[in-house]
Amino acid sequence: MLNFVYWPISAVLWFWHQAFGLFLDPASGISWVLAIMLLVATIRILLIKPMLKQQRSAIKMQKMQPKMAEIKKKYKNDQQAQAMEMRKLQKEMGVNPLAGCLPLLVQMPVFIGLFHVLRSFNRTGEGAAAVGQSSMSVEQNWNTPNYFFQVDDVRSFLLARVFNAPLSASVGMDESQYAAFTQPGAAADFTRMDIMLVAIPLMVISAATIHFNARMSISRTKRRQAAGLQQQQEGMMGQQMDMMNKMMLWFMPIMILATGFLWHIGLLVYMVTNNVWTYFQQKYIFAKIDREEAAELEAEKEAKRISQEKMAPKVGVKPNNPKKGGKKDQKKSHLPKSPVAKKLDEGSVAEVSTAEDSAAVDEQVDAEGATAVSGSAAPSVKPAPGQKPAPSQRKKSKKNRRGNR
Secondary structure (H helix, E strand, O other): OOHHHHHHHHHHHHHHHHHHOOOOOOOOHHHHHHHHHHHHHHHHHHOHHHHHHHHHHHHHHHHHHHHHHHHHHHOOOOHHHHHHHHHHHHHHHOOOHHHHHHHHHHHHHHHHHHHHHHHOOOOEOHHHHHOOOOOEOHHHHHOOOEOOEOHHHHHHHHHOEEOOEEOOOOOOOOHHHHHHHOOOOOOOOOOHHHHHHHHHHHHHHHHHHHHHHHHHHHHHHHHHHHOOOOOOOOHHHHHHHHHHHHHHHHHHHHHHHHHHHHOOHHHHHHHHHHHHHHHHHHHHHHHHHHHHHHHHHHHHHHHHHHHHHHHOOOOOOOOOOHHHOHHHHHHHOOOOOOHHHHHHHOOOHHHHHHHHHHHHHHHHHHHHHHHHHHOOOOOOOOOOOOOOOOHHHHHHHHHHHHHHO
């Protein structure tokens, strides 16, 4: 049913085995182990770009949380309108929720495909039922191809050993299947203890790497929440997130230890390699995403600073505050200016006032001179504000006061 998965997986594994067989013994365990490890590397290298997109999409989704909450509140009674607005928001932000599922959707078929291909090397006894085939004798299994692997490749795999444990053997395998890992008619040259000595350390390493990968991801999330870069989930969503974190930290590693007796040696090698790769790939991707986010925040701060500098008043110029008469000044500016105001604008306040004072003094002096020369009752000149009256005016004012008496 899943031949479209089994054939490509077996083809990639065959390619790397042939490549290492050029300088290593094709029947040695190390050549097959390296082929499995390079199968992991091939798949994971192809997934680096989707993983980066997944992390960037996750950050955008976190920034969208306030807007999404507003949409849910606004259209809480209209699910259709809410879904349409959500899709519109996702399109505006360039977010594709399904993109985050791509790495998992790719890795799961690879895991299932490799599991099936490795089990299909031994189709004797209960192993045939496990792969959906009729039981074969040791000799038939010895001479039957396995997907992309030809008869010689099948025999090479069956004879390969890792510390005397066959790659396609598991701790829980029935002993009746042991004969398939030797030439027909020969007795098994390994025991269950040999399988356990290889499988148990791989199980422990796989469980430990799953735990540390989950811890790295959770620690990064907490740091982002403490720095205000990520919103902390509350209520039911927060409880579900805490439960998922605990499952990744403890439940998944325990499940690997509890079910490890079912996994073949080759599959355990795949799991350990995949988890170790995930650890270093997460460190690389998290560091890259954090640098991008820091650069984006710095660019936003710089743009805000430049905007504030443009709005700030220049040095020596009084800021125009609308709350303290700025609007009145703007209204007055629409009225026509007097000549004096124009001179004030040109910076000639001192010159204008000096000229006016000197002109007033000259007029007063001329008037006094004319009165003194004529000696007649000429009309008096009113002194300018702030100046003393002329002597003639003083005498006249005294005579007037006496006459009134």
